Amino acid sequence: MSVSVTFGEEKPAEQAAETARRLAAEGVHEALAAGDPTLWGPEAEPEAAIRLGWLTLSRTSRELLPELGKLVERVRAEGLDHVVLAGMGGSSLAPEVITATADVPLTVLDTTDPGQVRRALDDRLDRTILVVASKSGGTVETDSHRRIYEKAFRDAGINPAERIIVVTDPESPLEQTARDAGYQVFLADPNVGGRYSALTAFGLVPSALAGADVERLLDDAAAVQPLLSQAEGNPGLDLGAALGAAALSGRDKLVLEDSLSEINGLPDWIEQLVAESTGKQGKGILPVVGAEPGEAGDELVAGIDSDGALTVSGPLGAQFLVWEYATAVAGRVLGIDPFDQPNVAESKENTGKLLDQPELPVGTPILVDGPVEVYGELPGSEAPKDLSDVFTRLLEAIPSDGYLAIMAYLDREAAFDAPHAEGASFEEMTEAWSAADPATLRAQLAVRTERPITFGWGPRFLHSTGQYHKGGPQNGVFLQITGAVEEDVEVPGKPYTLGRLQLAQALGDQGALARRGRPTVRLHLTDRAAGVARLLAAAREV
Template sequence: MTVEVTLGDEAESVSPIRGKLAGEGVPAALAAGDPALWGAEAQAEAAVRLGWLDLPRTSRELLPRIAGLVERARADGLDHVVLAGMGGSSLAPEVICDTADVPLTVLDTTDPHQVRRALSDRLERTLVVVASKSGGTVETDAHRRVYERAFRDAGIDPATRIVVVTDPGSPLEAVAAEAGYPIVTADPEVGGRYSALSAFGLVPSALAGADVSRLLDDAAAVLPLLARDEDNPGLDLGALLGAQALAGRDKLILRDGMSEIVGLPAWIEQLVAESTGKDGTGILPVVGAEAAEDDDQFLVSIGPGDGTSVDGPLGAQFLVWEYATAVAGRVLGINPFDQPNVAESKDNTARILAEAGDGPLPTGVPLLTDGPVEVYGEVPGHPRNLADVLTYALRAIPDRGYLAIMAYLDREAAFDAAVVGEASFEEMAETWANADVATLRALLDYRTDRPVTFGWGPRFLHSTGQYHKGGPQAGVFLQVTGAVTDDIEVPGRPYTLGRLQLAQALGDLRALASRGRPAVRLHLTDRVAGVRHLLSVAEEL
């Protein structure tokens, strides 16, 4: 079984691009790992970023080591697996485990409420996978420190509960070795967003109960096709992405179709946005929309369906989408392996924390307050209330632009509103939606033909955050933050999780403002009431 790419109405426009790529020998050269495919400027980096092409084979060497970790965890009764990782270290395992229907608690957040929720869940049976390619990811470092303290306070040796996945020679490897943590090192020639089939994808997924050997089998089955000029799903998909973007259709609407795979669009979002969103160009993935509504958008369904679709097993799709993204990078003339603007928000965060010292963070003065929602930023026309602000955000979207909603909140908070007792699933789902700030995306999407994206902060900073700053000057940004009522100290660091989270939000706003990109921050002084008010106002627009 392989991956089938159905081009639908786009087949005619894709054919010349696909033919050109084949004529230039791209399929064979890419399958052979030729770093010259993206030009002289990208060659040095590409030379050390093509290891993902070999992962279906090389990752098999990890399977005995992973099996030993799984056996030890089962013997110790550790059935609550927590993954502390960001971006490529968390998105692939989340898709793998959701698709396999095995439980995995993912911490790709600095929200103290969400972290405390994980800490309070079966700590005595918890195994934490700390995953960071660089070994210096600030969020993951904070998670490790918080869990180390929690384990010690509970009389548990952290060395029996923490597994580390990192690149060889990273600072995290040194810390883990000193602490006695089991360490699995990943291939350093695989970038984070291309690491689904590496140790970063396999270790936490296997510990949670997924069959990772099958992922590698499925990827290995499709691998020989990727050297072909014909019947090459990666070439077909890459030519599609590149051809559409060159024709001005640079918004990729991703929809989950009738497929056994769960949540793949969220992984594709990072891969495509971070790989292509630079040098003022790029492809913007949009997750959650039902259809392409304007002429700069095109729809791709995951699973069999009408129109353009990509169908096949998860391991094979990981590899095909990675290959296609690399091909699209060549078509667009950009380096698909760097992320030149990601560090900017991180640097701003560190600078804001350092400048503030022990004092308050530079939040500014609210432009207006509407119930439990404070509005910060510049909104022309003297807005009177939240409805005026949301209306401004929608009207400010330029032609061929988009609106990005960025929520620095607990992404599981809506489940606290679950109906108990006799409620049907439909009633519970409606209750969750009415308490979930992510519902704002659908409400605002309904009121515009322009694409509306949604990202949880700081998670999206390792994903669409690159496109926001490096892509076209076409975005309007709506940031949502919330009051912290139950903060968590980060041992050995001069900040709490809540303070770090707010500094990350302010740091990203500073990066957007430096480029003249319209951005407004909505601060919920009461999170539950604030979400309810925000959604009710949006619904009445």
């Protein structure tokens, strides 16, 4: 089965058809399929020349399968049934989608939250296999996870070399560290950027260990591959033309809808791919995930096997390849380089500088509302009366073509610990979870504005929409949520804990946004559970 792109609205269909015809006349379809790095201009060419390996992964990644098959056999024979993936951005999002779609368990650590990491550590450590995945080999979150697990394994009398698998690029610092420690290493294609790496070792190794059929992913991608060099019936060209043309016409908020799809969670992966690839030079396409489509004129609803202004249907492996191709095409239409991420490093550098200070400069709250401290600057000359007033002012500050981004540096699984009555129905448990989940704040505020609201878990989103926030259009309003840490986790060999790192990441990104004049407010929960309850209550009062 291949991928199809169909249209439910006349205007996007006409714009896409016209743009696709122009691109085909320019030979873009053949040039991209052949890996031509000149498609995005002379400034982009050096980066593009080393970033087009994803076009042939359906063939080249098969070289991994024999060694991967032996590893899976060994892990099964040893009874290691708890697969943990330590990775950020492109190293975690694809495996998360693959395993969720295959309905096989994978614990993903793309966080610096001490509670979330401790929960993974406390779960079947004696049966845990850890995949440490980092393209650069220097990702601070992943390095921290590796160090923490190495100590935990040793403390439990387990040899880390028997439990840690490393996925990285050739000659990265992590490769040498891993080989010195005796870890099995899978090397990924260095000519593939992180967000295009779904079908490399980064996507395949943890997914196969968890039990997914990764060969089928490659087969499905291979089935669509011949279409990508065609001028007609090319789903990648049609989708990329639609995304680029819609953004140029002002519909640059891409609402991703997948309620009818058997693929589980693909919009989260698309969010990183599209936001980080296009959000730069004051341009970009903003993906909006997990939200109900609104009536804003700048929204374009894209359905994954679901109805929308456009609908993309097909199996997961083929979807990966088609969306990658389409994003590269959209970059050409928008006139940007879809393979660089010029603003991602800034927040990382800010975090490093903050960690070097004796104390983190948290500042003085402008308001304390029960268990919630408010930091930052709000529009208006008067101090806010309460938390509802803070929300009201933030919503009012969103430009007519803008959005609100909620960024929660918290434990994204903590809501599942919310108490519920014994014998409660699934609906009652879901209601209890929702009432304890900071992500519920997005839905509560969304009904009070016509503008899109995005939600991201920090620092996960820094490797995704973080590029768009800083490099995209100057029309975002930003709401950070941080929380007090009751029980921290030491990072062996480093002078900081996870809790300190997590807060430094929030402050570092806040500084990067503030320097661009982008309104940013931080809400700090001095008691996490009570703080979330107060946030949601205040949102209902707006």
